Amino acid sequence: MILEKKVHVCRKCQSEDIVKNGTNGSGSPHYHCKTCGAYGVLEPRQDYTEEEKEIIINAYQKRSSMRGIERTFGVCR
Ligand SMILES: [Zn+2]
Structure with missing residues (x-):
């Protein structure tokens, strides 16, 4: 725990x-x-930096799964 x-x-x-x-x-x-x-x-x-946004967007384009991205980064769409 x-x-x-x-x-x-x-x-x-x-x-x-x-x-x-x-x-x-x-x-x-x-x-x-x-x-x-x-x-x-x-x-x-929380505000995301441009760098973080880019990483998230890149990951999104590669995996094209919103739910996965949300889980990975803890962000809202
Ligand atoms: Zn104070």
Whole structure:
């Protein structure tokens, strides 16, 4: 069994002293930083770099299986 404990930090000041602040409309957890007072989304949608996009597109063209790609890279179409 693998237990992964994720530590979230404030995206503005990198402080670990943050508390949960509910969720937004799409269900993303929000946090409130006690150190700098910032409010933000705990896990913002990941942006892919151009390089990563290229790799994914190349893999898609070779295998032409959307489901396989989704599994491999964990991305949404
Ligand atoms: Zn902060």
